[in-house]
Amino acid sequence: MKLYRIVLAAVLLTAAMLLSACGGKNDKTLHLFNYGDYLEEGLIEKFEKETGIKIKQDTFDTNEDMYEKVAGGAEYDLIIAADYTIEKMILNDMLQPVDFSSIPNSKNLDQEVMAKVAVPDPGNKYAVPYTWGTMGIMYNTKMIPEGSITSWKDLWKEEYKEGGIEMMNSVRDTFMVAEMILGIDMNTTNEQDLQRVVDLLMEQKPLVQAWKNDEARDDMVDENAAIAMIYSGEYLYCLDNNKDLAYCIPEEGSYIWFDCFVIPKNAKNVSAAEQFIDFMLRPESGVATFDYLGYPIPNTAAIAMLDKEYLEDENIFPPQEFLDKCGVFHYLGKEGDELLNTYWKKYKGN
Amino acid sequence: MSDKRKFLASPYILFILCGTIIPLLAVLYYALVDKDGNLTFANLASIADPVHRKALWLSLLLALICTVICLLLAFPLGLMLRRSGGKKGFIIFMLILPMWMNFLLRTIAWKILLQKNGFINVIFTSLGLGEIDILNTPSAVVLGLVYDFLPFMILPIYNVMVKIDNSLVEAAYDLGATPFKVVRDVILPMSMPGIISGITMTFVPAMTTFAISEILGGNKILLIGNVIELEFLHGGSRNVGSGLSMVMMFFILISMALLNKFDKNGEGTVV
């Protein structure tokens, strides 16, 4: 019987500890909602030391999860969110405008990137970009000769089936590929267009080894796949781990995504949020972020400090002519999302 | 007799009510209305959608294959282990150990093993046997299902077989029965409760899984569980998800009813 008493005591103790841990909030805390593993630890320490503000970070897996939670009333001072979700949050009046005058380092923001951010956030009122990137094709030069991949159409080639072709397990990304090839707007909700997209993808379907999101990166590194859709930001990571990998920015163009800082309407500590954004826009913070994540940063002062080899690498900082061909995802509305899901299921299930 | 003790059951009855009955009625309700709350049969009928129909048949098929393989593996094993005498505790221990490992981790283990450059292919190619490229196919899903649920087939069969009185078996031999006849006419009928129990415990989870098919199917294999999960958690419709769940339950109940026809003694309970 003694054992059970001990167990019971342990339960009560842990429960009590949990409760007390949840309890104490103080003014010197910044509640940040972020993707997992998406902020360099050293920067957090540095910010805490300098300002005395503690960062309490919660993480989410997908933007959809984040949206649900914030819409459900969760309180954060600062959120890192993707473009189309920001658009949705603006539409639903969940964000407050950013006061750029209290963020002096916003002068470092890359204006060309800001112009693209204005697509989901007209007038650049709500979102301060943190990182950005595009979608491209990664392939293994042991199985596919270097330089032979130039177009999204190469993902339709029978000869790569053996090595393994992988597409994204996400309707917007995978449909975008077909839309690029067909020259259809990537934000279309026209059913005829979507049918053409599905028809084209169905031709490729027998060749696809798997649909994977973040996992595709590992499959490329471990050579379980020969060619896959990969975010440009993963390119450096992959190359570090497997020298035989090459990357291609497809000639048809692609889409640009942004992850931005946004301040929700119900933020308690707006000033801490602004201080943190300002801190992150310092050139050296930008460099640290780039070194850690490998994604391009929208920070001209930081970019000026990067190694030349990175700056000249078109896979990381694509040329303007490619960017001109890139679109930005819009939030399609609830009906649009449902329509896309219907076509996605049609494609996946048949 | 009015016994005050019966009120002790009331918290539990409340739990049955709020945790089982009302939720199941909620599924039924959601299955029968559209998103504006109007009565409709469209959710149930959506099983006729080619995507859903295919997912349902594939689930039934894979679950059936999995159950048959498990049975074919487990029954002979039960026969062999039946006579192992004093080692019973050890055998059960060995069977339970993998069962108590988190099933996601066990499934992930197969994914690691089956990768193009995974252990199995490394061994096979070094032996000159060529590559096995079954990851992301239904075969890999069946393998994962068999692996995850085999102990659930072995244990009940073994538990029943161990209890069979050996003098019965010996009597059958003394009367001139061949080993085959002994198994077919003596051991098999007496093991029936264990077999039925094993089949139920394998078939139902195999038919309704979504994690195993996702992990080993590379998001390519859409089972009915995957469809329901998609509808519920990834921007689909709860009503359609509920409708499909009801249809799925219907098929499970039919399968169970068929199974119980074989259970002549009526002893084979799941529990």
Next chain:
Amino acid sequence: MKKFGKALYIGLIFLFLYLPIFTLVFLSFNDSKTPSSTWRGFTLKWFREIFSREEWIEALINTLVIGLLAAGIATVIGVAASVGIMAISRRQRIVILQLTNIPMVNAEIVTAISLVLGFALFGISLSMGTILFAHICFCLPYVILNVMPKLRQTGNVAYEAARDLGAGPFKAFFSVVLPDIMPGVVTGFLMSFTMSVDDFVITYFTRPVGINTLSTLIYSQQKVGLRTSMCALSTLIFLLVLLVLLVRMFLTGRTAADKSTNGGV
């Protein structure tokens, strides 16, 4: 020859059951970020990583707290219910026991979505509490099915004798009945705890964003990519399960075959 064939067959089945687990254990010492089959040297850093990542620690604490609370509450309610059920009429008893079976035979995913819809119906938003409620619901049958048979064996005689000797109903229960049914209560508690810790499907549906148990964290992490740290986690869980089973064998003097005969994954 026949004996050899038999040994071979048994050996192959156990190899099939254990090979993947041993692979995970082996890989957890490999100095490679992803669980690849190339050996890159021995390391213990993946074990350190498990313990240094806040999310894993949080998931572990959640798993244990939910497991212990769910099993504890289910045991209290379940024991009380068993005593109560013994006292009601046979007809009602049969109905209740039939209902008790539902969560055990039902497909997990259906139980999960039914609970989610039940919560939605009452306007309850998902929280730690909804996970706990769901876990108590699926743990209760295991308690009742372990306690009821013991109560039946004990019968009413001892209890009534104690009452006749002047003991109050509580005293009579705690000093006479409870010690008798203790093995059933303990088994019920332990089984509930294991079912709760092992559960994935029901937690996955009834959890709010941001709260993870080990199972749901493993699931969302494997979506991001397989990591050798997961193998390290498997090794730890394997050792833990081994330990728990051994302790339990010594404690209850029997093997843990119950789980198999009581269904569920």
